[in-house]
Amino acid sequence: MTLRPALLLAAVAAALSACSGAIEAPYEPGVCFVVEMSEDGKTPTFNKLAEGQPQIEQCAARLEEMRLRFLRLGGTRRDVIGAYQGQYIFLDQEGVKLGKTLTGTRFMALARTGDGRLAVPGAISRDETGRPVGVAAPPPAPGQ
Structure with a gap:
């Protein structure tokens, strides 16, 4: 009877150790990385893109800036991982x-x-089909 709980515990430990095989992103405060996947699609390479980024949103902005620059140069990659x-x-x-x-x-x-700009999801107005609608503020009244 004591063998069964020990086997169960060993099976759970093996399952949890298999889950920890995921590749963790580097943790360097304020550093934004671009992730390039190898040809086999399993091994990522982390290339430093920017330092001194105070928030994850600023890192996303640097990645978007890089993506747009490469597209303007004739690149075709539309998805980026950072x-x-x-x-x-x-x-x-x-x-x-x-x-x-x-x-x-x-x-x-x-x-x-x-x-095509990036915004907080709740700040985007959408029509009845769910498509984003560009909304501009009304012009100021004359004399104001």
Whole structure:
């Protein structure tokens, strides 16, 4: 009878150790990295993009800036992966998502507006189909 709980405990420990094989993002305070995947798609390389970034949103902005510059130079890569203080940043056509691992759950941080800019998801007005609508403030009244 005591053998069964020991086997169960060993099986649980083996399962948990298999989960810890995920590649962790580097944790350097204020440093933003670009993640380049190897040809086999399993081994990432972390290249330093910017230092002195106080928040993850600023790192996402640096990644978006890099992505746009490469597109202007004729690049075709539209999705970018970055890392900031132990978290992964995923930029794609929908916006910016954050995750603890490369393959795990991702959470929306910034969404794209109708003209392609990034904004906080709750700040974007959408029509009945869910498509983003660009909203401009009304012009000031004369004499004000």
